[in-house]
Amino acid sequence: MSVPTxxxxxxxxxxxxxxxxxxxxxxxxxxxxxSIELMLNxxxxxxxxxxxxxxxxxxxxxxxxxxxxxxxxxxxxxxxVGLALVIALYRQKQTVSLDAFARLED
Amino acid sequence: MVNLLFYAxxxxxxxxxxxxVLARNPVVSVVSLLSCFGSLAVIYLLAGFQFLAxxxxxxxxxxxxxxxxxxxxxxxxxxxxxxxxDRDAPLFHDRRRSAGGLAVAxxxxxxxxxxxxxxxxxLTEPTNGFVLPDEGYDALPALAEAMFTRxxxxxxxxxxxxxxxxxxxxxxxxxxxxxxxxGEERP
Numbered sequence: 001m002s003v004p005t006x007x008x009x010x011x012x013x014x015x016x017x018x019x020x021x022x023x024x025x026x027x028x029x030x031x032x033x034x035s036i037e038l039m040l041n042x043x044x045x046x047x048x049x050x051x052x053x054x055x056x057x058x059x060x061x062x063x064x065x066x067x068x069x070x071x072x073x074x075x076x077x078x079x080x081v082g083l084a085l086v087i088a089l090y091r092q093k094q095t096v097s098l099d100a101f102a103r104l105e106d
Numbered sequence: 107m108v109n110l111l112f113y114a115x116x117x118x119x120x121x122x123x124x125x126x127v128l129a130r131n132p133v134v135s136v137v138s139l140l141s142c143f144g145s146l147a148v149i150y151l152l153a154g155f156q157f158l159a160x161x162x163x164x165x166x167x168x169x170x171x172x173x174x175x176x177x178x179x180x181x182x183x184x185x186x187x188x189x190x191x192d193r194d195a196p197l198f199h200d201r202r203r204s205a206g207g208l209a210v211a212x213x214x215x216x217x218x219x220x221x222x223x224x225x226x227x228x229l230t231e232p233t234n235g236f237v238l239p240d241e242g243y244d245a246l247p248a249l250a251e252a253m254f255t256r257x258x259x260x261x262x263x264x265x266x267x268x269x270x271x272x273x274x275x276x277x278x279x280x281x282x283x284x285x286x287x288x289g290e291e292r293p
Contacts, residue, residue, distance in 0.1 A: 001108045001152045002236050006226035008153070010219055011116045015123050015142075017215025022127035024207025030132050030178060034139050037170065038123055041146055044158075052153050052236070053229065055243045062252045065244035068158055069253075072165050073264050077271045079170045083177045084278040090181050091281075 008049035016042035029089070029096040033082045040075045044068045112152050118145040132178045140171045154242045157249065 015038060022035030051064025086096055093100045118141065125138035143166045150159040239245075253261055 001112055001154070001238075003109050003112050003153075004226070004231060005229055006222050007112075007116075008149075009222045011119065011149075013215055013218040013222060014120055016218070017211045018120070018123040018127055020214055021208055021211035024210055025204045026127065028132060028183075030174065030183070031126070031135050034126055034135055034174065037139065037166075038126060038142070041143065041166075045146065045149070048150060048153055048155055048158065052155075052243055053231070055239075060239060060243055060245065060248060062244060062248045065155060065158055065249060066252055066257055069161065069249075070257075070260060070264060072161060073268070076165060076170055077267055079173055080271055080275050081278070083173055084275040086177060087180070087279050096181065096183065 005049050005053045008052075009046060012042045012045040012049065015039075015045065027098045029086050029098055029101075030083075032098065033079065033086070036082075037075060037079065040071060040078075044071055047071075108152060112149060115145040115148040115152070118142075119149070132183045133175070136171060136175050136178060139174075140167055143167050143171065154236075154238045155244045156242045157244045157246060 019035045019038035019042060022038065023032055026032055026035065047064045047068050051061060054061050054064075089101060090096055122138045122142040122145065126135045126142065129135045129138060143162060147159040147162040147167075150156075150162060
């Protein structure tokens with residue numbers, strides 16, 4: 001594949017922007033968590049693009065793929081904790097709308 | 107031909123990502139995000155990262171998205187009435203907040219796109235045009251060697267993080283019994 005690096009980076013930027021839009025506009029807690037996953041994937045795509053650029057000029061660099069693996073592990077952790085929190089909050093209010101959790105005291 | 111496949115996968119990724127944000131029904135969002143991750147796996151494969159493509163399918167598609175789908179079905183969010191879905195996901199109801207979020211996203215996206223396209227001529231693309239090594243850019247022997255030598259501390263930290271998460275999530279999701287507050291006598 002001889003796609004220039006900037007096209008990969010542009011795709012990552014678009015995906016990240018879509019994730020930011022979902023994060024700020026949606027009120028459904030689960031969709032907000034999915035938007036965060038989308039942003040993490042955009043970051044992964046950026047790392048892949050950079051790793052490809054630097055590997056193809058000489059020796060293969062594995063720092064990018066390793067960082068991607070760690071990000072995927074942390075994303076799995078984040079999803080598990082976030083969804084457990086969603087379940088705990090749903091027990092309190094019977095809803096997953098963020099508007100119901102705007103006040104800290106109740 | 108391979109480039110065409112990349113642009114097709116990129117188009118699918120962008121469309122399904124938009125579907126995640128725009129869909130009213132959370133189940134549609136989950137399936138849409140799953141296809142987005144699938145097309146990203148195709149892109150990784152085309153770029154020469156076979157192992158990352160496999161991990162993307164296995165961990166994201168197989169584990170994380172199933173977790174999301176499981177919670178959506180556990181909380182029975184898919185079968186809400188249209189009014190309840192509007193109340194839960196009022197993308198176009200609170201127009202002020204939606205406009206603010208969209209403005210932030212558009213500003214961020216266009217700023218980074220302009221930066222990428224302006225900075226692209228400073229990138230030194232390889233003159234031989236990305237000749238793929240046989241084993242790809244993430245060959246497992248090289249990956250494993252780096253993982254267990256230079257990156258052994260983050261590796262161990264990740265295992266501790268996973269253990270802490272397992273315990274923490276079990277405590278969080280456990281059904282709480284009605285315990286009287288501390289200091290009060292149990293009647």
